[in-house]
Amino acid sequence: MDSDERLLALLRAGEFVSGEAIAETLGISRAAVGKRVDNLRRRGFAIAAAPRRGYRLDGEPDALTADVVATRLTTAWLGRAWRHHARVGSTNDEAAAWARAPEPAPHGAVVVADAQDAGRGRLGRKWHSPPGESLYLSVVLRPPLPPHRVPPMTLAAGVAVAEAMVAFDVTPALKWPNDVQLDGKKVAGILTEMSADLDRVHHLVVGIGVNLNTQAFPDELAAIATSVAAARGAAVARAEFAAALCARLEHWVDTFVADGAAAVVTAWKQHARFFGTRVRVTAGRDRVEGVAEDLDDDGALRLRLDDGSAYRVVAGEVSA
Numbered sequence: 001m002d003s004d005e006r007l008l009a010l011l012r013a014g015e016f017v018s019g020e021a022i023a024e025t026l027g028i029s030r031a032a033v034g035k036r037v038d039n040l041r042r043r044g045f046a047i048a049a050a051p052r053r054g055y056r057l058d059g060e061p062d063a064l065t066a067d068v069v070a071t072r073l074t075t076a077w078l079g080r081a082w083r084h085h086a087r088v089g090s091t092n093d094e095a096a097a098w099a100r101a102p103e104p105a106p107h108g109a110v111v112v113a114d115a116q117d118a119g120r121g122r123l124g125r126k127w128h129s130p131p132g133e134s135l136y137l138s139v140v141l142r143p144p145l146p147p148h149r150v151p152p153m154t155l156a157a158g159v160a161v162a163e164a165m166v167a168f169d170v171t172p173a174l175k176w177p178n179d180v181q182l183d184g185k186k187v188a189g190i191l192t193e194m195s196a197d198l199d200r201v202h203h204l205v206v207g208i209g210v211n212l213n214t215q216a217f218p219d220e221l222a223a224i225a226t227s228v229a230a231a232r233g234a235a236v237a238r239a240e241f242a243a244a245l246c247a248r249l250e251h252w253v254d255t256f257v258a259d260g261a262a263a264v265v266t267a268w269k270q271h272a273r274f275f276g277t278r279v280r281v282t283a284g285r286d287r288v289e290g291v292a293e294d295l296d297d298d299g300a301l302r303l304r305l306d307d308g309s310a311y312r313v314v315a316g317e318v319s320a
C-alpha cells in the first residue's frame with residue numbers, strides 16, 4: 001500500500017480521525033497529513049475537516065481509473081496492470097491488442113471503459129454499452145491450458161460475477177454458458193475470446209459486461225434486461241463492484257488452473273436455476289430440445305431428450 005492508500009484505510013475505518021492519530025500511525029508530520037488529504041481531495045475523495053476532531057471520509061470517486069480502483073483492489077495479480085478508457089469500440093479488442101503489443105499485457109491485465117461504441121456479444125451480437133453507468137471490463141489471461149480445456153473459463157467468470165453480485169445484496173442466477181440473470185432478466189454477459197495454436201493458448205480475453213446502474217433500456221432490451229441497481233433499489237459504486245469482481249475472478253481463475261474445471265463447475269451449479277427446465281439448444285447446425293439435467297465435470301451441458309437419451313452440449317446457445 002502506498003501512503004495515500006494507508007491514509008484511506010484509516011479514514012475508511014471510521015468517523016473522524018484526528019490529524020495527530022494519522023500522523024502517528026503513518027509516521028509523518030501533521031503538515032504532511034494536510035498535504036496528503038489535499039492530494040486525496042484532488043483525486044476526487046470528499047474529506048471533511050473539523051477543528052479538534054480531525055478528518056472524515058464523506059465520499060469516494062466512482063471513476064474506473066487505475067488510481068481509484070487500486071485503492072480498493074485486494075488481488076495479488078488480477079488488475080495490477082490496468083487501463084481505463086472513457087470510450088472505446090470494444091474493451092475485448094483493446095485487451096487483445098494489448099496482449100499482442102511489443103510490451104504485451106501480463107496475465108491479469110485489465111481494460112475497462114466508461115462506454116463502448118461497438119460492445120460485442122457472441123456470434124456478432126451487440127452489447128448495449130451506454131456511458132458511465134455500468135461496467136465493461138476485459139481481462140487478459142495466460143493460463144497454462146490447451147485450447148480444448150478453455151471453455152470452463154467462461155463458467156469461472158460467471159461464478160465470479162455471481163459472487164460479486166451477492167456481495168451487493170442481490171441473488172443472481174447463472175444461465176449456461178455465459179448469462180447472468182436477476183429476476184429472470186439478463187444483467188450481465190461474458191464473452192471469452194482466445195488466441196491459440198493447436199496445443200497452446202497464447203492468451204485469452206475474458207470480457208464481462210455488467211449492467212450496474214442502468215435504469216432505462218432501449219425498447220428491444222426493456223423486457224429482457226435489468227441492472228443491479230434496479231434489482232436492489234440502490235445505486236452501485238462501479239469502482240467498488242469492479243474491485244469485488246476482480247477479487248472473485250482471481251480466485252476462480254486460480255482454482256480452475258490449479259484444480260481443474262470440476263471445482264468451478266460445482267460452484268457454478270450452486271448459482272444455476274435452470275436445471276429441470278425444458279430448453280432449446282442451438283449448437284452449430286444442431287438444434288435439440290430437452291430438459292437441462294446437469295453439467296458434466298468439464299462444463300458441458302447435459303440434456304435429457306424426449307426419447308430418454310442423454311445429449312451433451314460443449315458449446316451452444318440455450319433458450320427457454
Ligand code: BT5
Nearest residue numbers: 090092119120121122125127128137189190207208209225
Ligand atoms: C453476451 O453475449 O452476453 C456477452 C456480452 C459481453 C459484453 C462484454 S462488455 C466488455 C467486453 N467488451 C465487449 O465488446 N464485450 C464484452 P450474448 O450471449 O451473445 O448476448 C447478447 C445479447 O444480449 C444481445 O443480442 C441482446 O439480446 C442482449 N443484450 C445486449 N446488451 C445487453 C445489456 N446491456 N444487458 C442485457 N442484455 C443485453
